Amino acid sequence: MPIRTRRHRLRTGLTVAALAAAALGGLLPPAQAARTPEPPPQPRDGRLQQQLDRLVAQDDGPPGAIALLTRDGRTQAYTAGTGDLATGRPPRADDHLRIASVSKAYSGAVALRLVDRGLLSLDDTIGERLPRLPAAWHAVTLLQLLRHTSGLPDYSADPEFREIVVADPRHRFDSRRLLDFVADEPLRFAPGSLYEYSNSDNIAVALMAEAATGRRYEELLADLVYRPVALRRTSLPQGYRLPEPYIHGYDVSPPAEPEDVSELVSASGSWASGGIVTTPEELGAFIRAYGGPSLISPGTREEQLAFIPGGSSEPAGPGTNAAGAAIFRYTTRCGELYGHTGNTPGYTLLAASTPDGTRSLVFAVNTQVGKDVKARLLARLRTVQEDFACALLGGR
Template sequence: MPLRSAPARPFRSRLRATCVIAICVAALCQAPTSTAAAPGSGADDLRGQLEQLVRAPGGPPGAIAVLQRDGVTRVVRAGVADLATGRPPQPGDHMRIASTAKAFSGAVALSLVDRHALRLDETIGRRLPRLPRAWHSVTLRQLLNHTSGLPDYTEDEEFRQILAADPRHHFDSRRLLDFVADRPLNFPPGTQYRYSNSDNIAVALMAEAATGTPYEQLLRILVYRPLGLRNTSLPQGYRMPEPYLHGYDVTTTPPEDVSEVFGVSGSWASGGIISTPADMTRFIRGYAGGALYGRNVVREQRRWIAGASEPAGPGANMAGLAIFRYATRCGVVLGHTGNFPGYTQLIAATPDGRRSLTFSVTTQINEAGNPDLVSRMRAVQENFVCALLNRSGH
């Protein structure tokens, strides 16, 4: 089907790279940890908490949070965007958004559902018949809420070996599922929740099959243009556009800049997008607020099941269709998290999209690498949510 833009509805070393790959891949299927209550949410207090996170053992060299509420934007930052120059992080700095890119594939798919180009009960077998017959009964809904059972291609030994040998290897992004095509489903579709990078690759392929349009173009038509995202892209290589938040591996002394160590053709729709805190603020306000599709689709997206993002977001996590519900001590926000070598992300907004938070740090923080720091980060994130909602939560 032909598509056109529609306005939004109101609303260093190879060895080091190998180690980072292992941490990144091992973090995909972990249970959420609890978030401890922490102090208040005044401007100085928030800044102090972010500075403490930067100074913590294993903490990121830089951090930036953008809170938008009632038309007022507050930027809180700590540390530096670049250790070589010492310049501070800025809302216009580019960054790898990691698995928050999965929300973008959800935005594309659900926009097509709204336009009746796809259905949530449509199967892999109908749209992608070349994929293994054992996978054919998996539906778009199950891909979007991680109940598909698809084996995760990033856990495949051959895939890992290729990355270890050449972190900038150029993969055919549309053939990534071939790495696990000889495997059965991990469980009958719809019977379990298991976070898998394969799910969002399949979502993008289904969107392409339904429209005859490359996924990158679908992003431009259905997401970037309606939401006014001018500094967001899905590249294939390893270069970062200037200016950017430099991402670091902090397990070395001094920290190693890993911003451009990896090509992202092996992440694609699952985690390859580059954006800025400013653009991600626009995105999550529209996405969580339902600006891209009608109420019926929003209702389906918010059918919550047990499941957590990776890393887990603040508070108690539940999974919807390419979005998560974070029930904090101060209230509920909807969003997504992600982690990638050099970066950890949280994007969240109130269900009406009127209040939003982006929270970005410049190292990879996950359960596999530093579970204590994950708990600390989630506690800080929860305090930022409380500030966003204008509640103390005590």
């Protein structure tokens, strides 16, 4: 059956005022690691810097922004505004930050590497791996979960889940029971027939990985992603604290003063769907490995890159979006990039690489932007992101 796209009705995260899906980001401090040096300064494009400055200068714009362009091992770092309104400290490439739904690319990496090892199959079903979940969901496959064509109802849209988050944003959820919030609901559509972005999908992906290996998802991340890519400042937490130094995230709602929401919510409510914390520098290293060919075998990668036209990440990335298996294609006026976006209270991110994995763009702002949260700012943000993508790709 051909796949059609349907716009997701609920955003990945909400503003501080609503807080309904605010649990889609957060972390605990990882083990202390040696600070990596700042990338060596490279000649910068004045026009790109102006674009970033103008974005931050908008009335409802982010207090700060950082963009890293990495080409052939050399990084250009562009920053504007501040990563901490209290001190005026600029955002830095080795500061921590919440990456929200970009975390879905990490759960995708775990699952696809397990496929390569023969411990999972893209055709494995929920019924085979997670028989405790509702029988109505049992026919859904791992590939459909990764491609957001499963039809699973989104737990983060559930009224009871939202009520808990609003009452206590730092509530400690049992991350492995998040799907219980929607266990009494049927599938939203026949598996494989539609594209609909759902936070439930990547929770189920992580649970399938645990069932196939008998190991905790956090351990699988460390063995299958962090170590191969040499990620030393990346973690999947459960609480609300951020490790120092970090880029502070803000709710920006003029005429009110920006409100620091960096440690507003517990990450336990997002887990494999949105809980990872890392640095812009390490995010770039990950996306070059994942968007390029180094982490996944050619056969599995071919399945991963079977894109669904019109399937957008949340928020939409630059250019025209298409959805693959835990990865998106962004077709800009200057060429294609593979990657993922994410947003949560205080943070909005894009991480993308060239298909050969030699170049990457990491773009982060420290306020939440999405189609239902500052849609006009999102349009401006996507324009600036495309200009940076063109600089990365060598176009105009």
